[in-house]
Amino acid sequence: MTIPDASCVLCGGDYEDVKHIFIGCSFAFEVWNHIMNWCKLSPFFTYDFEDLLLLYKNVHCGKWRKKIVRGIVGITIWAIWKARNEKIFQDKNKLAREVLAKVKSMAFLWLQNRANFSCIVWEDWAKYPLYMYV
Structure with missing residues (x-):
């Protein structure tokens, strides 16, 4: 299979590999900035994809806050991947x-239905x- 161009379809930059995409x-950097602002978390620096998956460990104030951030990170990875595929396959x-x-x-629905947080309020x-964990 011949791949004519292996540059990133989202930014047109570097060779597209896991580290670059996410x-x-x-x-992706702009998406992560939005996520960190929304979660009121300090900006982070990662050097590898595994660092990104372990980001939740740097969140303070208990296990539920860590679980929520871990879920948000996973959903964000999926959403970036989905945006990439929509660009490639649907332009x-x-x-x-x-x-x-x-x-x-997606994170709201996950938390409300899978993590049994039926009391969460969309507006908040x-x-x-x-x-909930301030």
Whole structure:
């Protein structure tokens, strides 16, 4: 199989590998900035994909806050991957804030239905997802 261009479809930059797609890509960087602002977390630096998966360990204030952040990280990875595939296979361009909106809604549904947090309120969640554990 011949691949004519292996550059990132989201930013047009470097060779597309796991590290670039989720960490080095300017599109992913913008998405992560939105996520960190939404979660009111300090900016982070990762050097590898595994660092990204362990980001939740740097969150303080208990195990539920860590679980929520871990879920948000996983959903964000999936949303970036989905945006990449939509660009490749459907020629759809996503904005970083559209990915953020998708992450907010999917994480809310996950938390409400899978983690038994039926008491969460969308309006509060959309502003700050860790509001229950301040």
